[in-house]
Amino acid sequence: MIMPGKLLTFRSGGVHPPGNKHLSEHKPIRRVPLPETVSINLNQHLGKPAQCAVKIKQEISVGERIGEADGFISADIHSPVSGTVRKIQTVMTAVGTMAESVLIEVDSEKTAEDLKKYQSTPDCAPEKLGKKEILEAIKQAGIVGEGGAAFPTHIKLAPPPDKPIDTVILNGAECEPFLTADHQLMLEKTAEILTGARILRHILEIDSIIIGIENNKPDAIRAFEKLIETDSYPGMRIAALKTKYPQGGEKQLIKAILDREVPSGKLPFDVGVIVQNVGTVFAVYEAVYCGKPLIQRVVTISGFVNNPGNYLLPLGVSFEHAIRAGAGGFRDDTRVKEVINGGPMMGKAVRQLDVTVTKGTSGILVLSDQEFSYDGEGPCIRCGRCIDTCPMGLMPTLLAMNARYERIEGLKSVMDCIECGTCSYVCPTHRQLVHWIRAGKVLLRKANRSVK
Amino acid sequence: MNTLVISSSPHLRPRENLTRVLYDVVIALVPALLVGIYFFGLRALLVTVAATASAVAFEALFLKISGKPGIGRAAFDGSAIITGILLAMNLPPSSPYWMVVIGSFVAIVIAKQTFGGLGYNIFNPALVARVFLLISFPVQMTRWTAPTFFTAEAITTATPLGLLKTEGLQAVLRTYSNSANLLGAIPGSLGEVSAVALLIGGIYLLVRKVISWEIPLSFLGALFVFTGIFWLIDPGKYAGPVFHLLTGGAVLGAFFMATDMVTSPLTRKGMLIFGTAIGLLTGVIRLFGGYPEGVSFAILIMNTFVPLIDRYTHARIFGTRG
Numbered sequence: 001m002i003m004p005g006k007l008l009t010f011r012s013g014g015v016h017p018p019g020n021k022h023l024s025e026h027k028p029i030r031r032v033p034l035p036e037t038v039s040i041n042l043n044q045h046l047g048k049p050a051q052c053a054v055k056i057k058q059e060i061s062v063g064e065r066i067g068e069a070d071g072f073i074s075a076d077i078h079s080p081v082s083g084t085v086r087k088i089q090t091v092m093t094a095v096g097t098m099a100e101s102v103l104i105e106v107d108s109e110k111t112a113e114d115l116k117k118y119q120s121t122p123d124c125a126p127e128k129l130g131k132k133e134i135l136e137a138i139k140q141a142g143i144v145g146e147g148g149a150a151f152p153t154h155i156k157l158a159p160p161p162d163k164p165i166d167t168v169i170l171n172g173a174e175c176e177p178f179l180t181a182d183h184q185l186m187l188e189k190t191a192e193i194l195t196g197a198r199i200l201r202h203i204l205e206i207d208s209i210i211i212g213i214e215n216n217k218p219d220a221i222r223a224f225e226k227l228i229e230t231d232s233y234p235g236m237r238i239a240a241l242k243t244k245y246p247q248g249g250e251k252q253l254i255k256a257i258l259d260r261e262v263p264s265g266k267l268p269f270d271v272g273v274i275v276q277n278v279g280t281v282f283a284v285y286e287a288v289y290c291g292k293p294l295i296q297r298v299v300t301i302s303g304f305v306n307n308p309g310n311y312l313l314p315l316g317v318s319f320e321h322a323i324r325a326g327a328g329g330f331r332d333d334t335r336v337k338e339v340i341n342g343g344p345m346m347g348k349a350v351r352q353l354d355v356t357v358t359k360g361t362s363g364i365l366v367l368s369d370q371e372f373s374y375d376g377e378g379p380c381i382r383c384g385r386c387i388d389t390c391p392m393g394l395m396p397t398l399l400a401m402n403a404r405y406e407r408i409e410g411l412k413s414v415m416d417c418i419e420c421g422t423c424s425y426v427c428p429t430h431r432q433l434v435h436w437i438r439a440g441k442v443l444l445r446k447a448n449r450s451v452k
Numbered sequence: 453m454n455t456l457v458i459s460s461s462p463h464l465r466p467r468e469n470l471t472r473v474l475y476d477v478v479i480a481l482v483p484a485l486l487v488g489i490y491f492f493g494l495r496a497l498l499v500t501v502a503a504t505a506s507a508v509a510f511e512a513l514f515l516k517i518s519g520k521p522g523i524g525r526a527a528f529d530g531s532a533i534i535t536g537i538l539l540a541m542n543l544p545p546s547s548p549y550w551m552v553v554i555g556s557f558v559a560i561v562i563a564k565q566t567f568g569g570l571g572y573n574i575f576n577p578a579l580v581a582r583v584f585l586l587i588s589f590p591v592q593m594t595r596w597t598a599p600t601f602f603t604a605e606a607i608t609t610a611t612p613l614g615l616l617k618t619e620g621l622q623a624v625l626r627t628y629s630n631s632a633n634l635l636g637a638i639p640g641s642l643g644e645v646s647a648v649a650l651l652i653g654g655i656y657l658l659v660r661k662v663i664s665w666e667i668p669l670s671f672l673g674a675l676f677v678f679t680g681i682f683w684l685i686d687p688g689k690y691a692g693p694v695f696h697l698l699t700g701g702a703v704l705g706a707f708f709m710a711t712d713m714v715t716s717p718l719t720r721k722g723m724l725i726f727g728t729a730i731g732l733l734t735g736v737i738r739l740f741g742g743y744p745e746g747v748s749f750a751i752l753i754m755n756t757f758v759p760l761i762d763r764y765t766h767a768r769i770f771g772t773r774g
Contacts, residue, residue: 012770015467017464017467018464096458177464251770251771255770261770261771262771263771263772264769264770264771264772265771266771336456337456337457338456338457338458338459338463339456340463344461344462344463344464345461345462345463345464346461346462347461347463348461349456349457349458349459349460349461349463350456351456351458352456353456365463367463371465372457372459372463372465373465373466374457374459378470378570378571379568379569379570379571379572380571381470381473381570381571381713381714382571382713382714382715382716382718383473383713384713384718384719387718387719387767388720390767391770392769392770393767393768393769393770393772394767394769395718395719395766395767397718398718398762413769416769416770416771419461421461421462421464422462424460424461424462424466425462425464425466425467426466426467426468427466427468428466428468428469428470428472428473429469429470429571430466430469432460434460434461434462435460438460
């Protein structure tokens with residue numbers, strides 16, 4: 001049962017923005033008709049871009065590797081479709097950078113046929129599989145974190161020996177407004193995610209797996225609890241979390257569930273924890289049990305579209321195609337103001353609609369002239385709301401001011417900012433605090449480089 | 453299809469806007485203002501109107517002369533209106549209108565705009581103006597009238613704190629009861645007399661989260677403890693702590709003047725230091741200073757310490773010890 005009094009949460013700061021999840025909540029995950037072409041970027045992960053492994057005019061089929069991991073922190077990239085490579089070109093990505101991209105002309109019939117090979121799976125306990133083989137399968141599948149940072153999963157799951165891990169947290173908090181993709185995945189693939197969790201428990205040789213879910217998803221909490229009660233999933237438990245933004249921030253989640261604080265400048269494994277998004281864990285399951293690489297993902301398309309919902313999108317599909325062929329198009333083309341890659345708090349506005357879905361795309365959000373507002377910045381009236389609500393205990397208004405006036409000595413704590421956007425959201429004079437803090441990070445990095 | 457807008461995250465419409473926050477302050481001032489008008493008559497209303505109108509006018513004029521954009525919006529964002537009302541509330545009800553207008557000029561042009569306008573001023577504008585007027589026009593600024601209730605002629609008299617300074621404790625206790633002090637049926641500045649009405653406004657601001665409890669509570673608490681200690685030492689000479697809370701500008705200062713966001717510390721810890729220091733300074737000035745009342749001076753003095761307080765009361769950064 002969900003006991004309201006026992007909900008876990010991080011303590012300092014945080015806000016309650018309107019969730020807007022009702023638009024796409026409980027909408028079954030749907031496929032989208034394939035476009036004529038897909039354009040698959042080779043930098044879909046944190047670290048070095050993959051190296052192109054295909055040539056122009058090459059015939060290619062579903063699951064074939066088209067990008068090869070380059071260096072230690074990198075990941076393979078596979079084709080979500082069958083077809084022919086037409087171009088290898090530089091394109092703009094959904095986060096505004098430029099990347100090498102492989103344009104494939106899609107053969108829809110062959111794609112549908114080829115996708116079938118991933119469907120039947122022999123059932124066998126993950127504990128019977130070899131750990132090295134599992135890690136290799138995850139690496140071969142090109143899995144990266146689907147929660148946002150897109151860090152290669154095979155590296156995260158092989159922590160250095162001097163950092164013992166005792167707990168894995170599955171992140172099903174999904175605290176961003178509008179986004180419901182993880183929620184729907186948890187409802188439809190409950191057993192698969194738990195099996196994925198068993199795989200992680202096995203290869204990391206740990207006892208404790210905790211699934212953190214905000215209590216605005218009671219059905220997901222119940223679905224997991226029902227399965228865990230069957231005793232097929234030892235060492236697992238659910239942590240019902242208070243609905244509060246940014247509950248799903250890695251550091252906040254660890255604090256809420258385990259009361260451990262990741263030290264400034266350190267990573268979760270410094271406190272013995274690995275956090276994995278539930279989508280990533282599902283991808284691990286598919287890689288191990290179906291031999292399926294990460295070639296598609298669930299994306300919430302919401303906001304000013306005709307059919308907001310949760311869509312299973314192949315990598316490389318353009319935002320425009322996803323919105324028009326999947327979500328029924330814009331409600332009114334002339335009133336579209338902004339299209340966001342991700343959620344409204346941390347997502348990035350895209351420059352053009354031909355940018356494509358990547359392994360890190362959790363949502364496509366369309367804002368109309370009604371929702372979009374920008375009326376300029378006012379002066380800081382020193383109300384202190386940004387400080388009261390900062391989940392990292394920072395003083396955003398001072399950091400932003402120091403960044404603006406390039407006072408490097410006042411930017412010491414700027415790297416602790418997780419860019420959750422809470423400060424800008426609560427600012428009564430609508431100051432672009434996160435924007436300036438990001439600029440401050442760049443300034444500090446530059447200053448540190450010139451010292452060395 | 454239009455060109456897409458590229459804005460920095462977050463993309464949600466911000467929760468609040470400045471004007472709403474500032475008009476909440478205006479609303480919170482209404483009860484005390486009504487009591488002031490009830491006790492001191494139409495004159496109190498006219499002084500308030502003169503102060504507010506001239507404050508807004510000076511704000512607009514300054515913005516126009518200095519060529520700043522958005523004059524209409526800035527002049528009516530509520531901040532000049534608050535300054536005007538607060539100035540009036542800190543003046544004797546019998547203040548001559550010309551003096552009120554000079555006060556508005558000092559508050560808006562000298563104390564606020566020459567520092568860079570809203571958000572950049574170091575001192576509370578209304579208090580700078582009040583102290584300026586007190587030093588420049590001591591006669592007009594200390595001519596207090598007894599509450600008239602719209603009926604009798606205005607009779608010049610002394611405030612409870614003034615009486616305490618000049619005639620001693622026994623004279624005060626013969627003249628004013630604690631209940632009169634609480635309700636505000638006493639001479640004083642037109643907006644400071646009714647502790648009850650000010651509390652109602654203060655609670656509204658607390659509920660609306662425009663202010664937090666730290667400054668009012670630490671200010672009044674420190675004043676209570678400080679004056680209480682002296683009262684315990686010699687109750688025949690020193691007035692009790694309740695008397696000190698209910699008279700003069702203590703409640704007005706605690707909820708409306710010291711809590712001015714621009715001129716108070718950023719963190720909760722800093723607010724506690726700030727409020728406590730104001731309470732103690734007020735007590736020191738009242739008990740041992742040359743003026744009967746010390747709230748304005750105490751707040752202005754502590755305004756200068758705000759940058760220092762901010763420096764040493766940084767919030768604890770997540771994942772660090774301090």
